[in-house]
Amino acid sequence: MRVTIQWTVAAVLSIVSIFPIIQSTIQSYADFPERHPCYRECSSDPLKSMTCGYNFTLEYFWVLSKACYECPNITSDCSRFDCIPADGVKRAIAVVNRMMPGPAIRVCQGDTVVVDVKNNLYGEGTAIHWHGIHQKKTPWMDGVPGTTQCPIPAGGIFRYEFEVPLGGSYFWHSHAGFQRGDGIFGSLVVRQPKKNNSLYDFDLPEHELLIWDWLADLSLPVFLSHHHADGDNKPRGVLINGRGFPPGFFKDFGDHETIKTKGKPYVPLYEVRVDQGSSYRVRLISNGVLNCPLAVSIENHTMTVISSDGFDIVVYAGERWDIVIRADQPIGTYWIKFQGLMDCDDRFTSAYQLAVLNYNPVPIGTVPSHNIRNWHEAAPEKYGLQLNPLNTAPGVEGQYITAAELNSAQDDDPEILTKEKADHQFYLSYDFNPIDNLRFHGPHIPIRTVRKGFKLYTPQLNYISHVMPAVPILTQPESMSEMQFCNDKSMKVNCTAEYCECVHLLKVELNSIVEFVMVDRGYTFDANHPFHLHGHAFRVVAMERLNKSTEPHFIKNRDEAGLIPRQTLKAVIKDTVTVPDGGYTIFRFRADNPGFWFYHCHITFHVEVGMGLILQVGNVSEMLSAPKDFPKCGNYLPEVSNPPVYYQENTHSISLENGSNPHHPSYDIMTTTDSSLPSKHSSKPKPSKGKSSASFNLPNFLALVIIMVNFITFMT
Numbered sequence: 250m251r252v253t254i255q256w257t258v259a260a261v262l263s264i265v266s267i268f269p270i271i272q273s274t275i276q277s278y279a280d281f282p283e284r285h286p287c288y289r290e291c292s293s294d295p296l297k298s299m300t301c302g303y304n305f306t307l308e309y310f311w312v313l314s315k316a317c318y319e320c321p322n323i324t325s326d327c328s329r330f331d332c333i334p335a336d337g338v339k340r341a342i343a344v345v346n347r348m349m350p351g352p353a354i355r356v357c358q359g360d361t362v363v364v365d366v367k368n369n370l371y372g373e374g375t376a377i378h379w380h381g382i383h384q385k386k387t388p389w390m391d392g393v394p395g396t397t398q399c400p401i402p403a404g405g406i407f408r409y410e411f412e413v414p415l416g417g418s419y420f421w422h423s424h425a426g427f428q429r430g431d432g433i434f435g436s437l438v439v440r441q442p443k444k445n446n447s448l449y450d451f452d453l454p455e456h457e458l459l460i461w462d463w464l465a466d467l468s469l470p471v472f473l474s475h476h477h478a479d480g481d482n483k484p485r486g487v488l489i490n491g492r493g494f495p496p497g498f499f500k501d502f503g504d505h506e507t508i509k510t511k512g513k514p515y516v517p518l519y520e521v522r523v524d525q526g527s528s529y530r531v532r533l534i535s536n537g538v539l540n541c542p543l544a545v546s547i548e549n550h551t552m553t554v555i556s557s558d559g560f561d562i563v564v565y566a567g568e569r570w571d572i573v574i575r576a577d578q579p580i581g582t583y584w585i586k587f588q589g590l591m592d593c594d595d596r597f598t599s600a601y602q603l604a605v606l607n608y609n610p611v612p613i614g615t616v617p618s619h620n621i622r623n624w625h626e627a628a629p630e631k632y633g634l635q636l637n638p639l640n641t642a643p644g645v646e647g648q649y650i651t652a653a654e655l656n657s658a659q660d661d662d663p664e665i666l667t668k669e670k671a672d673h674q675f676y677l678s679y680d681f682n683p684i685d686n687l688r689f690h691g692p693h694i695p696i697r698t699v700r701k702g703f704k705l706y707t708p709q710l711n712y713i714s715h716v717m718p719a720v721p722i723l724t725q726p727e728s729m730s731e732m733q734f735c736n737d738k739s740m741k742v743n744c745t746a747e748y749c750e751c752v753h754l755l756k757v758e759l760n761s762i763v764e765f766v767m768v769d770r771g772y773t774f775d776a777n778h779p780f781h782l783h784g785h786a787f788r789v790v791a792m793e794r795l796n797k798s799t800e801p802h803f804i805k806n807r808d809e810a811g812l813i814p815r816q817t818l819k820a821v822i823k824d825t826v827t828v829p830d831g832g833y834t835i836f837r838f839r840a841d842n843p844g845f846w847f848y849h850c851h852i853t854f855h856v857e858v859g860m861g862l863i864l865q866v867g868n869v870s871e872m873l874s875a876p877k878d879f880p881k882c883g884n885y886l887p888e889v890s891n892p893p894v895y896y897q898e899n900t901h902s903i904s905l906e907n908g909s910n911p912h913h914p915s916y917d918i919m920t921t922t923d924s925s926l927p928s929k930h931s932s933k934p935k936p937s938k939g940k941s942s943a944s945f946n947l948p949n950f951l952a953l954v955i956i957m958v959n960f961i962t963f964m965t
């Protein structure tokens with residue numbers, strides 16, 4: 250069965266108050282996004298486009314802070330200003346304007362968005378990425394520290410300003426460290442002028458559903474205990490627009506007890522309100538943090554992905570799906586169910602969450618009288634056709650439809666699909682590799698000797714861990730040296746045996762047609778990695794699951810034998826896609842947006858350990874220049890006439906291979922100015938060369954392990 254997704258061309262109906270149109274005026278109504286003058290009926294007249302201003306203040310904060318007074322015991326207290334009730338479990342968070350999700354940006358196609366970001370995070374840099382916005386005229390506004398800008402320093406302020414030329418459901422989020430998973434994100438919805446043949450009656454801001462998996466603590470301590478000890482990486486719960494039941498809420502409920510009869514306090518759930526007989530566009534936006542895709546269903550209701558039939562949907566981190574719900578059931582109250590899969594399923598934390606669909610005039614706060622008491626009951630009532638299913642490729646028996654089988658309503662640039670051979674083709678394979686990752690294993694704690702719970706496998710692309718340079722490549726290319734970059738073609742060492750990290754860079758010519766063959770080798774776990782490309786959307790042209798596990802050369806052989814047909818017509822357009830385990834996903838795009846664009850797994854624990862790379866589109870001379878006063882940053886490693894002598898304990902240069910006792914500190918005296926560089930493969934002091942650090946021009950010493958390895962290989 251084929252369906253059509255109108256990805257960016259859906260019609261819009263705006264029914265709330267119409268505000269006077271003020272052109273080129275910046276106004277900020279962050280706490281009341283629906284009152285922002287830019288939330289208006291969209292016009293096809295470009296003269297009516299607006300410049301829409303928002304103030305974002307980032308800070309660390311607390312769930313159920315004193316702003317919440319007696320919430321959840323007094324329900325109305327949960328709605329007080331600055332109160333973030335989440336699921337009623339106290340923990341530290343990082344937020345924008347003391348809201349979670351942060352303030353929504355709701356504008357019309359063609360508007361200019363201006364966001365002044367004030368960083369009040371304690372001593373921590375930040376940057377905001379506008380997920381899905383291509384930044385064609387302003388690539389330096391993409392919000393990736395180390396690629397398109399310097400991090401906004403603690404105490405600093407940075408103004409983002411960019412146009413939104415295409416309608417659609419997007420979101421914004423911090424692209425620094427783990428801030429996104431801790432609460433720094435919100436929706437960005439770009440509406441279009443109303444169409445007469447719209448498939449729904451209403452497109453309301455309260456029907457944007459931001460959904461994500463939720464940890465019991467800040468992401469950083471969870472990450473550290475997982476990477477340096479035996480802590481797990483499993484989400485404890487799920488939140489819907491920042492609300493939900495705490496994990497295990499129903500555990501002490503008797504067979505006949507309901508929420509009403511039990512009288513147990515809880516944070517009011519997120520409520521979607523509808524009028525019987527009408528239909529509504531609902532925007533599902535996943536801010537998924539860890540490996541927790543969510544199966545979404547609504548009791549007794551069919552969800553229609555715009556202009557298609559009814560589906561149950563799996564939503565991966567970074568994906569957005571727009572659906573239509575028809576309020577065609579008896580007036581009443583229904584559960585909207587979100588069942589966590591993979592690391593959230595019943596093998597691990599059995600995480601699930603509920604929101605409520607209430608028909609008017611059912612009173613606010615009403616919930617269904619039957620309980621959804623556990624993960625199993627949060628499953629869709631009946632598995633109809635399942636859209637975007639887990640680990641499934643086209644051709645599998647059952648009621649499935651994968652992203653590769655969807656059709657786009659957009660027909661532009663046919664050459665992307667019809668050109669027989671792409672101008673550039675990249676095989677990018679990945680798995681969790683059993684390797685001594687110097688970030689959390691290394692010579693003192695090799696992966697092969699530590700006990701099972703301590704072994705941590707490294708998710709890599711082509712056996713390379715990407716490290717972000719300290720200098721943004723786009724805006725300070727003069728500070729970079731070719732030697733800092735690598736990819737599988739330039740590697741001189743066997744990265745399947747040794748840990749390899751560098752600034753992982755792929756380069757393509759401007760306006761060329763690029764094909765990525767993503768291969769999930771699938772040995773270590775059945776994980777799913779949603780990959781997100783900045784600066785471009787792509788057409789998903791093929792997807793297949795070959796086996797439990799596979800290798801890129803099998804797929805190459807298969808392709809050369811003509812056994813991998815590409816979809817040549819109407820292939821779906823996406824910017825985030827996943828690959829079935831032991832299989833491949835192939836996508837194509839025209840590299841028509843010059844710049845440096847991050848491409849990465851959207852699971853925060855994976856991208857932060859290097860599951861990503863930078864795509865260079867065009868030569869630097871073909872890229873637009875950032876404004877003259879754009880902030881700069883970099884390293885400070887001056888050349889000195891009299892190099893210091895270092896005495897260093899516990900250096901990475903001690904390895905089991907060279908006979909040192911890993912349990913006792915050894916000492917290594919280095920006389921070079923670059924002694925801070927990890928030098929795992931050199932147990933001898935290196936010859937002092939005054940120019941060694943300067944000649945590498947290192948923005949990030951950790952980016953250099955591989956360059957060092959190559960260098961030493963050549964030297965010896």
Ligand SMILES: [Cu+2]
Binds near residue numbers: 850860
């Ligand atoms: Cu991943």
